[in-house]
Amino acid sequence: MNFRIIYIFFLLFISGYHSLFSQNKKLLYKNATYEFETRTVQLYSGNNTTNPATTLLGRNNLTLEFDDLVEAEESYRVKIIHCNRNWTPSKLKAIDYLYDFNEFNINNYKLSVDTKIAYVHYTFKVPNVKIPGNYLLVVYRGTDESDIILSRRFMVYANNVAIALTSNLKGLTSMDRSRQQLDFIINYENYPIQNPGDVQVVIRQNQRWDNAITDLKPSMLREHSSELEYKYFNNENSFYAGNEFRFFDMQSIRYPGQNVQRTNFQTRPTSAQLMVDKPRIYQPYTQYDDLNGEFFIANTDTGNGPTQSDYLTVYFQLQAEQVEGDVYLIGSMNNWELDTPLKYNKANNMYTCNMILKQGYYNFQYLVKSQELTPNYLEGDHFETENNYEILVYYKPPSMRSEILIGYASYTMNPVD
Structure with a gap:
């Protein structure tokens, strides 16, 4: 089966998934995506994509970036919801916390360049707000506010205390x-x-x-x-x-970086097999400079722009005795959600899973959900x-x-x- 046929199947899968999933979208007051195509969502302050989505009132330095795994741009809009501390919607109206009408167009977009998986990269500068507090940024398609694409939390603070x-x-x-x-x-x-x-x-x-x-x-x-x-x-x-985060360097597909075992150009998307991980609970602590679970996008093969990095299927492997409970892959790359479970193979004592990720440098950990074990059982906890x-x-x-x-x-x- 050639690349073109495989890619058509991939697009058909995306289209079918979108049609099914978009029929029943409920706004979640948390960091979430609502369609399979929506990828690599980052909301950050300043110029560093690993910074938290937190800013001083009046500074106006928050930026949203995300990709849409389609071949043509779409009309997206943004609305902003003021929330209480527990991330429920407050009683304030938009006029109470916004200077403009609560409908902002996303006009800044670029098409991917020379990538196996075509996508559109969107950038949006978050507008100023009037009062400090919790906010939820919601992206939706066209004029239909129920056709939600993504939601993202951000905080604006005052130095009153x-x-x-x-x-x-x-x-x-x-x-x-x-x-x-x-x-x-x-x-x-x-x-x-x-x-x-x-x-x-x-x-x-x-x-x-x-x-x-x-x-x-x-x-x-x-x-x-x-x-x-x-x-x-x-x-x-x-x-x-916890422990310092595990990491892998996928900035280059041609010359895999640290903790990437091999890449395979014969698949579509290109696949990346990571090195086999082991439990660290009984290993001595070693400090190194990590990203505390974050990631950044970079491409040393063809250029470092946001539209030049390709998407890969990344395969994770953890060799360990089966634990009492479920094991999940977590990190900023999946919003710390328990939505990426690992499957266990008793024949080789291996936990495995895969994710579609954009070229870059990633931090991650393995989390255990169990009544008997701590969440960091496979990673260890070191003061x-x-x-x-x-x-x-x-x-x-x-x-x-x-x-x-x-x-x-x-x-x-x-x-x-």
């Missing part, structure tokens, strides 16, 4: 050597808070929402000094430390691990109909020298 750590960023921060803990103080002397007990705190690890700590209440309130202290002894503000943490402070002023994001801070635990 000060956040100061009281624990160090190196070494053991918890009595449990498998965990990392953040102790901190919020000072609100320059911001009127009538009831400090109404302040709500959310902590994220490595831009993840699946294991975020929410609705954290202060352990101590000092009204005389306008301070809220967050220091606990029962793991209320601690995370499993020395380098992780990034974000502290988000929410409050609902009496004059507002919604919670707003009044403080934000980002810290790196065990930074790499």
